[in-house]
Amino acid sequence: xxxxxxxxxxxxxxxxxxxxxxxxxxxxxxxxxxxxxxxxxxxxxxxxxxxxxxxxxxxxxxxxxxxxxxxxxxxxxxxxxxxxxxxxxxxxxxxxxxxxxxxxxxxxxxxxxxxxxxxxxxxxxxxxxxxxxxxxxxxxxxxxxxxxxxxxxxxxxxxxxxxxxxxxxxxxxxxxxxxxxxxxxxxxxxxxxxxxxxxxxxxxxxxxxxxxxxxxxxxxxxxxxxxxxxxxxxxxxxxxxxxxxxxxxxxxxxxxxxxxxxxxxxxxxxxx
Amino acid sequence: xxxxxxxxxxxxxxxxxxxxxxxxxxxxxxxxxxxxxxxxxxxxxxxxxxxxxxxxxxxxxxxxxxxxxxxxxxxxxxxxxxxxxxxxxxxxxxxxxxxxxxxxxxxxxxxxxxxxxxxxxxxxxxxxxxxxxxxxxxxxxxxxxxxxxxxxxxxxxxxxxxxxxxxxxxxxxxxxxxxxxxxxxxxxxxxxxxxxxxxxxxxxxxxxxxxxxxxxxxxxxxxxxxxxxxxxxxxxxxxxxxxxxxxxxxxxxxxxxxxxxxxxxxxxxxxxxxxxxxxxxxxxxxxxxxxxxxxxxxxxxxxxxxxxxxxxxxxxxxxxxxxxxxxxxxxxxxxxxxxxxxxxxxxxxxxxxxxxxxxxxxxxxxxxxxxxxxxxx
Ligand SMILES: Cc1ncc(C[n+]2csc(CCOP(=O)(O)OP(=O)(O)O)c2C)c(N)n1
Ligand code: SF4
Ligand SMILES: [Mg+2]
Numbered sequence: 001x002x003x004x005x006x007x008x009x010x011x012x013x014x015x016x017x018x019x020x021x022x023x024x025x026x027x028x029x030x031x032x033x034x035x036x037x038x039x040x041x042x043x044x045x046x047x048x049x050x051x052x053x054x055x056x057x058x059x060x061x062x063x064x065x066x067x068x069x070x071x072x073x074x075x076x077x078x079x080x081x082x083x084x085x086x087x088x089x090x091x092x093x094x095x096x097x098x099x100x101x102x103x104x105x106x107x108x109x110x111x112x113x114x115x116x117x118x119x120x121x122x123x124x125x126x127x128x129x130x131x132x133x134x135x136x137x138x139x140x141x142x143x144x145x146x147x148x149x150x151x152x153x154x155x156x157x158x159x160x161x162x163x164x165x166x167x168x169x170x171x172x173x174x175x176x177x178x179x180x181x182x183x184x185x186x187x188x189x190x191x192x193x194x195x196x197x198x199x200x201x202x203x204x205x206x207x208x209x210x211x212x213x214x215x216x217x218x219x220x221x222x223x224x225x226x227x228x229x230x231x232x233x234x235x236x237x238x239x240x241x242x243x244x245x246x247x248x249x250x251x252x253x254x255x256x257x258x259x260x261x262x263x264x265x266x267x268x269x270x271x272x
Numbered sequence: 273x274x275x276x277x278x279x280x281x282x283x284x285x286x287x288x289x290x291x292x293x294x295x296x297x298x299x300x301x302x303x304x305x306x307x308x309x310x311x312x313x314x315x316x317x318x319x320x321x322x323x324x325x326x327x328x329x330x331x332x333x334x335x336x337x338x339x340x341x342x343x344x345x346x347x348x349x350x351x352x353x354x355x356x357x358x359x360x361x362x363x364x365x366x367x368x369x370x371x372x373x374x375x376x377x378x379x380x381x382x383x384x385x386x387x388x389x390x391x392x393x394x395x396x397x398x399x400x401x402x403x404x405x406x407x408x409x410x411x412x413x414x415x416x417x418x419x420x421x422x423x424x425x426x427x428x429x430x431x432x433x434x435x436x437x438x439x440x441x442x443x444x445x446x447x448x449x450x451x452x453x454x455x456x457x458x459x460x461x462x463x464x465x466x467x468x469x470x471x472x473x474x475x476x477x478x479x480x481x482x483x484x485x486x487x488x489x490x491x492x493x494x495x496x497x498x499x500x501x502x503x504x505x506x507x508x509x510x511x512x513x514x515x516x517x518x519x520x521x522x523x524x525x526x527x528x529x530x531x532x533x534x535x536x537x538x539x540x541x542x543x544x545x546x547x548x549x550x551x552x553x554x555x556x557x558x559x560x561x562x563x564x565x566x567x568x569x570x571x572x573x574x575x576x577x578x579x580x581x582x583x584x585x586x587x588x589x590x591x592x593x594x595x596x597x598x599x600x601x602x603x604x605x606x607x608x609x610x611x612x613x614x615x616x617x618x619x620x621x622x623x624x625x626x627x628x629x630x631x632x633x634x635x636x637x638x639x640x641x642x643x644x645x646x647x648x649x
Contacts, residue, residue: 011499014510044472044495049338060499060510065492067341068501069334070364076331080298080338080346083322085493088342106334109327262322269317 002030005037011063018057022216024175024201028122029058031178031199032091035186046089049078051103053095054129054203055122072103075110078117086116086259089189096123097135100156104136111165111194115258118188118195121158124203132206139243143210158198163251168193170251174200176223177247184249193257200245274456281419281445282349284452285375286311288423289347291457293464294373295321296346298335300328300354303387304443305377308349329354333361337370341500343491345427349375352385352394355401362436363402364502366525369478369487371430371465373423375439377446378555380633389633390443392555392606396613398438399584405522407529408584409536410438412554416450422581428463429536433528434486440583442606444556444635465489472496478521479507486528529585538581539590543569547576549649550598550623552591552615554580556635557604564641573649583611588618595622600648604628604636624648 002010010033019025036046046064050056052071059066065088069077074092082090099107099121110117126144127133134144137155144151162170169191171184181199188195202208202219213219223245230248233241279287286308297312309325316323322339326332332348339346350358355376365372380386381393394401398410409429413419422439430437466488468475477498478487487507490496503511504518512518529536542565544550549568553561558579568575578594578601580587595601601623603612612627619625628644630636 013508014499044497045493047492060501063497065497066499067338067492068499068503070360070502073330073334073361076298076326076334077338077341079324079326079331080296080335080340081342081492082338083324083335084296084339084342084344088493105327106331109331262317266317266320270320 002033003037006030006033009033009036009043009063011061014060017061019054020205022204023054024124024216024219025055025058025122027175027178028120028181028199028201029061031182032120032185033062034182035189038186039189041089045087047078047081047091049074049081049090049092051094051098052129053098053127055093055095056098058093072098072101073106074098075103075106075117075119079110079115082115082117083259083262086263090117091189092117092119094119094121095128096121096125096137096158097127100136100158100161108161108165111162111167111196113258114166114168114193114255116192116194118185118197120185121196121198122201123158123198124201124207126203126207128203128206132203132210142207144207159196159250162196167196167251168253168255169195171249172198172200172245172247174223174227174245174247175202176220176227180247187249187252191252192260193255275454277452277454278449279416279452280307280447280449281413281416281441282307282377282447283311284416284419285349285423285439285441286315287454288420289373289427290315290319291454292345292424292427293462294345294347294427295319296336296339296344297323297348298326298339298346299332299348299350300326302351302354304379304446305349305351305375308375312347329357330361333358333372333374336372337361337365340370340372341492343494345371345431347373347375349377351377351379352381353383355394355397359402363404363406365436366402366406367502367504368500369434371434372436373426373430373439374436375441378440378442380631386633388443390556390606390635391631391633392442392557392610393631395440395583395607396610398440405526407435407526408438409433409435409529409582410440410584411581412440412583413445414555414558414579416445416448417452419445420452420454431463431465433532434465434489435528440555442555468496476507477509478505480524485524485531533585536582537585537587537590539587540579540581541594542577544576544578544594546574547597548574548599549645550576550578550594550601551641551645552578552580552601552603554583554611557606560636560638561604561641563638564645567638567642568645573645575645575649586614586618588614591615591618592620592622595619598623600624600626602626602628602641602644602648604630604641606630606635
């Protein structure tokens with residue numbers, strides 16, 4: 001059960017939520033709210049932006065300044081909000097399709113700018129909302145409604161993508177380890193810069209049904225049995241790591257942040 | 273600051289926007305609109321405003337909407353291909369009732385078309401470009417002075433009616449230079465969005481004010497917590513599938529324009545009293561049209577001139593009245609016949625409507641329009 005403090009962050013007036021019973025997205029919402037409570041964030045100074053998908057519906061359930069935008073574009077909206085009011089805490093929750101397919105361009109540019117937004121990518125390896133079509137993170141060989149003979153294209157590694165594009169904090173966890181997920185989200189929010197927290201989650205309803213992980217428990221067990229902490233992964237070969245989920249903090253660095261730089265530019269220009 | 277300047281249309285839109293209180297610009301470069309972005313990049317930091325060049329036009333309008341949600345008056349400017357890319361998020365601004373101003377400095381299309389040549393081929397896109405029903409406020413400036421004045425009006429209308437407002441300029445208006453008088457701005461004439469008067473606990477974000485049927489708007493960060501979504505929503509801003517709530521929202525989106533139509537509509541006429549042949553034109557084409565009408569007058573033809581300043585709402589009632597008196601209405605446009613459809617709708621067969629279309633990247637010469645006046649007179 002969520003604590004009273006966590007509960008106070010929910011808009012229970014908007015319940016019931018749309019998620020299927022047992023969907024992993026709720027575990028991530030809970031982890032995020034615990035992190036916000038631990039950080040003593042002010043709800044009125046916290047923005048939760050989201051795109052479109054089951055995952056993105058999360059924004060509506062949270063009693064903060066929330067903006068459910070268009071599919072894939074939430075980071076661009078969040079960028080405008082953050083630039084206008086850098087004092088706000090801005091979190092962007094999105095699905096794997098949202099983030100890496102239609103929103104891939106906004107994602108890499110948000111990383112590059114290193115704008116102080118925390119992107120929480122709820123990666124269930126599928127388009128849940130639209131009924132289980134393949135996404136750019138659907139593992140090769142898996143079945144989806146648009147890959148009835150198995151996906152033939154390789155999938156994205158979201159964390160590597162974020163690291164390559166310049167994010168200042170990059171981490172991965174799974175819904176089987178909600179305490180770790182909470183810690184990474186908390187560290188991501190604390191980091192002054194663009195943070196990417198990828199959390200592997202499950203859509204048992206669409207992905208699970210076709211890929212032998214029909215129940216939420218099957219999925220949690222899958223994540224437990226296949227997660228490898230970064231420290232251990234470092235000593236493993238590529239073959240040993242095939243099909244595994246490497247979890248941990250991949251990037252945690254202090255580099256100039258975009259809105260800081262813009263405010264300094266304003267000061268410079270106006271000082272002249 | 274009042275003064276006199278010698279500006280391009282694009283410069284006038286940028287400086288007019290700043291005078292109106294615009295403090296945020298998100299965009300992506302494209303000819304022939306880029307000067308607007310360049311000026312905003314230079315001027316906004318001086319005013320503690322914000323400029324951001326986004327990764328594409330989709331991001332440009334998204335950031336612009338975000339800036340407005342955080343409380344800044346916000347602008348984006350583009351041209352044809354970029355206007356196409358902005359359409360989905362433009363719809364979000366209509367649905368979520370977020371005030372922004374969008375400029376399209378029109379060039380030839382379709383596709384990449386004619387980046388450096390003029391056209392008026394996007395005007396129907398301004399009305400119907402984004403999917404779904406919505407009311408449209410759209411201005412078409414015909415001079416550099418008007419670019420400045422309309423930028424201010426557009427921001428006022430966006431703030432007043434809580435929705436996107438479009439300025440459809442074109443390559444000729446955008447790039448030609450003219451004298452502009454910039455009057456001292458009276459701050460009381462500038463409209464700012466109505467702020468909530470309720471305490472945050474009682475705030476219902478989309479509950480319309482019974483006075484004008486428009487909801488007031490809080491900004492993120494000013495103490496109010498609310499939900500914004502592109503899904504059809506109820507007064508709480510929360511997605512709904514309830515038939516009555518859906519209908520109420522949609523009707524209000526449409527009616528806010530119908531209700532204030534007379535306040536928004538603007539047009540200009542010359543020689544309408546005794547005109548037998550009316551030339552109806554907007555934007556750059558209005559200039560050669562007015563010249564043609566003046567020349568026709570000198571030659572003894574009873575020609576008149578009608579220029580919609582707002583393309584939407586279209587001055588249909590006003591035109592219909594005139595159509596009872598004139599025989600023929602000539603509609604020259606730099607497209608294959610778009611606003612002429614609105615003219616026909618307004619005129620309802622009361623006068624003969626003659627389209628005159630040019631799509632070779634050039635502007636009409638006055639004598640080309642004069643020839644048609646003489647032909648139909
Ligand atoms: C422009 C656009 N294209 C397509 C869609 C349809 N659509 C809605 S959600 C979605 C995919 C969602 O997948 P993901 O982002 O992974 O979120 P999930 O539902 O799995 O949490 C798609 C394709 C849309 N809403 N907008
Ligand atoms: S369809 Fe999948 S992602 Fe969507 S709510 Fe159900 S389980 Fe979750
Ligand atoms: Mg997904």
